[in-house]
Amino acid sequence: MFNALAENLQLAMQQQGVPNSAANRLVARLAPMQRDIVTARATPAAPDRGKLLATGGVSTVEGAAGGGIVPWALISGYGSRDSWGANAYYTYLGTQDYQLASYGVVVGIADRLEISLADQQLRGSLAPLDRLAIRQQIFGLKVKLAGDVVYDQDSLMPQVAAGILYKRHQRLGGLDALGVSRVQQLGASDDHGYDYYLAATKLVLEHSLLLNATVRATRANQMGLLGLGGDQGTRTRLMPELSVAYLADRKLAIGAEYRRKPHNLGLDHEKAYYDVFAAWFPNKNLSLTLAYAVLGDITVFNPKRQRGAYLSVQAGF
Structure with missing residues (x-):
């Protein structure tokens, strides 16, 4: 398998003390030859984990493969075009006033199709939202x-992918004292809907x-x-x-991400x-991501910039 050849070359150079930058330059010269060398598809009986290390990305807080908060065009898992791969993940993000937990599963098929399912839970820790549970x-x-x-x-062509995320609100608790039990009572138009991205x-x-550059069509708060x-505002915006x-x-991998978001709610000066x-x-069975995230204001009830640590663990095959 061509992927294995490239990866074994990386390992051999690492063992011989070749700098990572020099090793990557050599693999960059080798990679385009794959189109001429590999002319037929294999039919493995099990996931082949053929993709290069890290090229499946990690799981975002919304489930799709990418960084922590931005989906990329990468397909999750290490299955090549002849196989498939799957991951399970858990992410925790804690700020001064909130804790967000996200967990789920994501499957990549033939390095072409990705299916993900995520569950997000947000809790508050400071009055009047200390009982908040979403x-x-x-x-x-x-x-x-x-x-x-x-x-x-050997070209400027990036990998390009299109995605859709269906979001459905399951619970809004802890605001009984304010007479609120549904997101519509906070000003939202709907408790479910879609994000589309390229x-x-x-x-x-x-x-x-x-x-990576992503454009998202969204109404999500x-x-x-x-x-x-x-x-x-109720319309979908890019x-x-x-x-x-x-x-x-x-x-x-060391990096940074930016994600712009709409401002649809009067009580949430979303940033x-x-x-x-x-x-x-x-290895290809495990990844760990540590980040420092800034989420901006989250509702007028706790009007301060929310920032804190982000930790994500992903395991799979």
């Missing part, structure tokens, strides 16, 4: 449309750099945790999202999310 489920689909993040090293991801191995649409990562080592992160891939 739950949301997200079902996602992503399809790779064009390009290959590894093999297109992502373009370019891996420049020669410079050990990953670049705080990712949908506060419903969709609201008294300040929001830009950006990511950059430096491959310091074949097992370590953009951004983070800086380090993702470690000790």
